[in-house]
Amino acid sequence: MSAGAAIDRRGLAVTAGTFVIWGVVPIYWHLLKTVPAMQIMAHRVLWSALLVVGWLALRDGLGWLRRLAAQPRALGALALSSVLIAFNWGLYIWAVNAGHVVETSLGYFINPLVNVVLGVLVLHERLRRLQWIAVGCAAAGVAWLTFSAGSPPWIALGLAASFGLYGLVRKLVAVDPVGGLALESLYLFVPSLAWVLWAEWGHGGGFAGAWPLGIDLLLVFGGVVTAVPLIGFAYGVRRIPLSVVGLLQYIAPTLQLLLGVWFFHEPFDGSRALGFGAIWLGLAIYAGEGLWRSRRI
Numbered sequence: 001m002s003a004g005a006a007i008d009r010r011g012l013a014v015t016a017g018t019f020v021i022w023g024v025v026p027i028y029w030h031l032l033k034t035v036p037a038m039q040i041m042a043h044r045v046l047w048s049a050l051l052v053v054g055w056l057a058l059r060d061g062l063g064w065l066r067r068l069a070a071q072p073r074a075l076g077a078l079a080l081s082s083v084l085i086a087f088n089w090g091l092y093i094w095a096v097n098a099g100h101v102v103e104t105s106l107g108y109f110i111n112p113l114v115n116v117v118l119g120v121l122v123l124h125e126r127l128r129r130l131q132w133i134a135v136g137c138a139a140a141g142v143a144w145l146t147f148s149a150g151s152p153p154w155i156a157l158g159l160a161a162s163f164g165l166y167g168l169v170r171k172l173v174a175v176d177p178v179g180g181l182a183l184e185s186l187y188l189f190v191p192s193l194a195w196v197l198w199a200e201w202g203h204g205g206g207f208a209g210a211w212p213l214g215i216d217l218l219l220v221f222g223g224v225v226t227a228v229p230l231i232g233f234a235y236g237v238r239r240i241p242l243s244v245v246g247l248l249q250y251i252a253p254t255l256q257l258l259l260g261v262w263f264f265h266e267p268f269d270g271s272r273a274l275g276f277g278a279i280w281l282g283l284a285i286y287a288g289e290g291l292w293r294s295r296r297i
Contacts, residue, residue: 015245021228041090043219047223082185085184091158102257107155178230250287
């Protein structure tokens with residue numbers, strides 16, 4: 001799609017809505033704070049797998065699985081990407097319920113620039129001067145946050161690195177986004193089911209028993225909260241320019257930051273604001289340079 005083409009309004013609305021959901025989802029996981037993070041993660045995988053695989057089966061039978069099975073390289077790559085997304089989801093849920101929503105937002109602010117660095121290191125892409133400046137600003141922001149806090153922002157860096165590597169793996173293997181998500185979910189299904197069963201057998205589980213019905217329903221609906229935005233993103237990203245997607249993606253961490261400060265009342269002092277400011281400057285340079293170039297094409 002060329003930059004000058006009319007933007008698909010439905011695609012724009014769905015993509016923006018997806019990022020809004022991802023931006024406010026910390027509130028959802030916070031409602032489950034009485035449940036251990038690993039159990040939330042396991043239930044999230046189980047119910048999203050059932051939803052996505054069931055939807056694909058109704059739409060396409062086993063055709064989606066046969067197409068993936070015909071690509072041995074894709075099977076191995078999706079096994080790796082399933083581990084990366086599981087780590088990302090687990091770390092995110094734990095961080096939200098441990099009171100680190102602001103730092104999770106930092107991770108997703110950093111993520112686009114991590115993608116740039118991975119492009120240079122792995123795909124041997126070449127950066128333009130303004131892109132190097134953008135990366136330098138972000139690196140300076142992370143360095144300042146590390147210096148002021150006395151330790152690196154490990155949660156933010158873990159989220160940014162895992163999601164960046166996940167995106168790289170998915171970029172290197174050409175598969176249908178929803179089918180790929182379904183296979184990733186199937187890879188994670190058995191270990192997640194094993195974890196849930198182990199927890200239910202006297203290790204802190206309470207599904208359909210000790211926990212209130214509301215908690216059980218939230219765990220089940222967590223599959224919808226996981227799968228629907230991913231399907232919406234796959235729908236929308238094919239219908240609008242990537243330059244627009246690149247700008248819309250900052251909706252999610254912006255909302256997460258606002259929630260962290262105003263809803264969860266996490267600290268955000270001048271020192272932390274300075275580090276965020278350097279990263280935001282880098283993002284503004286990066287996004288502005290990309291938008292300017294896309295309009296010239």
